[in-house]
Every structure is written in structure tokens, then in C-alpha cells.
Amino acid sequence: MHSHVRLSALLARHFENNLTAIEAQEFSIYLENPVYAEEIKDLLAASFTAQTEALEMPAIRKRRVLKSVLGDANALQPLRRRIWFRAGLVAAILLCILTVGLFYNQYQDRSSDDFAYLNDIAPGKQGATLTLSNGSRIKLDEANNGTLAEEAGVKISKSADGQVIYEIRNADNGNSATQVLSTARGETYQLRLPDGSVVHLNAASSLTFSSHLLQKGKRLVKLNGEGFFDVAKDKAHPFVVMCKGQELEVLGTHFNVKAYAEDQKMVSTLVEGSVKVRYGDEQRLLKPGQQATNDGRGLSVKEVDVSEAIAWKEGFFRFNDAHVGEVMEQLARWYDIDVKYxxxxxxxxFSGKISRYKPISDVLKMLENTGLVKFKIEGRRVTVLE
Structure with missing residues (x-):
């Protein structure tokens, strides 16, 4: 025990660079004696932990530092049965001291660099809330599979894969109930309407519709946010999507509509079939591969790569020369974060493609690799740095 106490004191003074000539000689004797190897290893680990604890350094960072010093991925565990550098104990101690000092001096000043990610944030998931006409709300990610409700002759159920399915049981029932399917930030969901059309809702979106779907001979829905529509063919009953004063009318087709309330523009992208876009007195007919943009003053149409518009449905972020503000809007909705600049x-x-089902740190690192921007994560707030 006496030798351990003395060795500990000498090691502490060595860290402080306060060893006298006699103490330095005594310390060297300890280092050269293999009898004290295990004690020295334990003291190194304890010293490292103590010095980094005050920095509130994430545990994962501590493991990486010790791994670089001692070559062991599990270095935060007691330092027994470790493989030391061939340079010997002295070199390992010096490297540990230098490494800890480096991190101590730079940790606070480099919060926008390697240590900016104090925590990580998981991606969004499948989930939504169904609000019935009587005001009752069903959290679909918590509901059991099977029948959820029956309203106005329509059965509403949840399938094994999590999809909400509407099935008309009594077509002669003249009543119709208005319902809303909504996703929060960090949620996405899939819905099959009574006519067989399938709608994929992106995060922070809602779809309002009647249980029978038909209104004045048309299949009518109202969208706020973003949705991908796979519309079942029915020449007798056009399918109409209403959003922010704009109407899209189709007979049977695949298209994506992005119309968030906070966005200045509405963007409609046609994948297959044809879509008639109306806004005020203006009307345009889209062909596959075309995109209509509505800035509130009128419609403009251009040819686009549709894979970018529907990447979210396929499980990806896809950016093509996107401004950092546009990128962060998408991340904010999917990861449910607050963004500060x-x-x-x-x-x-920014241009690139990455899975939406990766932690946010992976996406931010991809953006940082451009050298144009840095990020800092604190809780659910992400700060965009110059």
C-alpha cells in the first residue's frame, strides 16, 4: 500500500511538472520495475478519468482518447491485461499527459469541431394520429392491429404492417364523417383511402377527408405539409388534392405535393400519368418528370429529376444544390429539432444523398465534409456555425 501511495504522489507531481531531480530519479525507478506495472496502469486510467470528468467530455470521446493512447477499445475499464506501446511505460505516460492536456485546452474552444456533438438524435419513425369526426383521437403507433373504428358505414382498421385502411361497408349510407390523419415532427405514415388510393404522409403533415371520400362527384382531400399520392384509377370520379388555395386534379396517377404552411412555395411533382394544377384563374397540365412551383403569384413548370422530390418516401435525404436553410428545414421536421444559426x-x-434512418450526426458530418459549415448539437437544438 505504501508504494502505491508514493507512486500516486509522484505521478501527480509528474503531471504538474513539479518533480525535483531526486523525485524524478525515484519515479524512473518505479517505471523501470515491472512489479509496479499494474499499479501504474490503474493510476493512468484514474488520472485520465479525473482530468476529463471536469470537462463533461462524453464517454464515447473518453474511450476514443484512451484507445489512441493505449490501443484498446475498452480502455475505460480497469487497465489490466492491456497491451502497452513498445516505446514503454514512460512514452505511454507522456502521451497520455499530452493527450489529456490537448483535450483540456481545446475542448471548450473547439465546440464546433470534434466535440460539437454532445449527444446524438435518433431519426424519425412510423407514427401518426387519426382524429375522428366525434373528436376522439387514436395514436396509430400505439394502437393494436385490427379494427380501429366504424363511422358512417366505413370500417377503419390497422394492418399488420402499420397501414391504416378504409373500407366502405355500407355504400348506401348517406352520412359522411370528416377525419384527419396527421403526423407530428419525426413521424411518417401510410394510409389507404376507401377508393384504394394510397397516401404517404411526410413529417409534420396532415390529410383531411371524408370517410366516403366523395364530395359532389369528386374524390376530395385536403393536404397540409407533404404527401405522395398513388391514386387509384376512376374516370368517373376525379381525385382532387386541395392545398393553400391550389387544386391538383387527376384520374389515376403518382405524384408528390409539398405544401407546408410555413413554406413560401408549393411544389407539385408528377411521376406518372397526368396532373392538372389550378391556382386562381391559372391552369397548367403536367407531364411525367415535370414539376409545378406556386409562389403565390403564379405557376411555373420545369423538367426535374423526380427522384429528388420523392426521396423522402424511399427513405432518403437527397439534396441537389440546396441552400443550408432548405436542408435544415428537412432535418428539423424529421429529427424534431430546433435550429439556430x-x-x-x-x-x-449542398448536393448528396443519405439515409433518413441514420442518426442526425451522420447527416451533419456529411454536410461538414464539404468544408462549408459546422454544427453543434445540444439536446434537441442544432446550431449551424459559420
Whole structure:
């Protein structure tokens, strides 16, 4: 025990660079004696932990530092049965001291660099809330499979794969009930309407419709947010999507509509079939591969790569020369984060593709690799740095 106490004191003074010539000689004797190897290893680990604890350094960072020093992925565990550097104990101690000092001096000043991610944030998931005409709400990710409700001659059920399915049981029932399917930030969901059409809702979106779907001979739904529509063919009953004063009318087709309330533009992208877009007195007919943009003053149409518009449905973020603000809007909705900006941001665009089901740190690192921007994660807030 005496030798351990003395060794501990000498090691502490060595860290402080306060060893006298006699103490330095005594310390060297300890280092050269294999009898004290295990004690020295334990003291190194304890010293490292103590010095980094005050920094509130994430545990994963501590493991990485010790791994770089001692070459062991499990280095935060007691340092027994470890493989030391061939340079010997002295070199390992010096490297540990230098490494800890480096992290101590730079940790607070480099919060926008390697240590900016104090925590990580998981991606969104399948989930939504169904609000019935009587005001009752069903959390679909918590509901059991099977029948959820019956209203106005329509059976509403949840399938094994989580899809909500509407089935008309009594077509002669003249009543119709208005319902709303809504996703929160960090949620996405799939719905099959009574006519067999399938709607995929992106995060922070809602779809309002009647249980029978038909209104004045048309299949009518109202969208707020973003949705991908796979519309069942029915020449006798056009399918109409209403959003922010705009109407899209189809007979049977695949298309994507992005119309968030906070966005200045509505964007409609046609994948297959044809879509008639109406806004005020203006009307345009889209062909596959075309995109209509509505900025509130009128409609404009252009040819696009539709894979970018529907990437979210396929489980990806796909950016093509997108401004950092546009990128962060998508991340905010999917990861349910608050975004803060500091400094003057680059006007350069970002391009790339990455899975939406990765932790947010993976997406941010992809953006940081461009050298145009840095990020800091604190709780559910992400700060965009110059």
C-alpha cells in the first residue's frame, strides 16, 4: 500500500511538472520495475478519468482518447491485461499527459469541431394520429392491429404492417364523417383511402377527408405539409388534392405535393400519368418528370429529376444544390429539432444523398465534409456555425 501511495504522489507531481531531480530519479525507478506495472496502469486510467470528468467530455470521446493512447477499445475499464506501446511505460505516460492536456485546452474552444456533438438524435419513425369526426383521437403507433373504428358505414382498421385502411361497408349510407390523419415532427405514415388510393404522409403533415371520400362527384382531400399520392384509377370520379388555395386534379396517377404552411412555395411533382394544377384563374397540365412551383403569384413548370422530390418516401435525404436553410428545414421536421444559426452562412449549395434512418450526426458530418459549415448539437437544438 505504501508504494502505491508514493507512486500516486509522484505521478501527480509528474503531471504538474513539479518533480525535483531526486523525485524524478525515484519515479524512473518505479517505471523501470515491472512489479509496479499494474499499479501504474490503474493510476493512468484514474488520472485520465479525473482530468476529463471536469470537462463533461462524453464517454464515447473518453474511450476514443484512451484507445489512441493505449490501443484498446475498452480502455475505460480497469487497465489490466492491456497491451502497452513498445516505446514503454514512460512514452505511454507522456502521451497520455499530452493527450489529456490537448483535450483540456481545446475542448471548450473547439465546440464546433470534434466535440460539437454532445449527444446524438435518433431519426424519425412510423407514427401518426387519426382524429375522428366525434373528436376522439387514436395514436396509430400505439394502437393494436385490427379494427380501429366504424363511422358512417366505413370500417377503419390497422394492418399488420402499420397501414391504416378504409373500407366502405355500407355504400348506401348517406352520412359522411370528416377525419384527419396527421403526423407530428419525426413521424411518417401510410394510409389507404376507401377508393384504394394510397397516401404517404411526410413529417409534420396532415390529410383531411371524408370517410366516403366523395364530395359532389369528386374524390376530395385536403393536404397540409407533404404527401405522395398513388391514386387509384376512376374516370368517373376525379381525385382532387386541395392545398393553400391550389387544386391538383387527376384520374389515376403518382405524384408528390409539398405544401407546408410555413413554406413560401408549393411544389407539385408528377411521376406518372397526368396532373392538372389550378391556382386562381391559372391552369397548367403536367407531364411525367415535370414539376409545378406556386409562389403565390403564379405557376411555373420545369423538367426535374423526380427522384429528388420523392426521396423522402424511399427513405432518403437527397439534396441537389440546396441552400443550408432548405436542408435544415428537412432535418428539423424529421429529427424534431430546433435550429439556430450563428455567423454568416455560405450561399453555396449542398448536393448528396443519405439515409433518413441514420442518426442526425451522420447527416451533419456529411454536410461538414464539404468544408462549408459546422454544427453543434445540444439536446434537441442544432446550431449551424459559420
Amino acid at each position: 450563428e455567423g454568416k452562412l455560405s450561399n453555396d449549395g
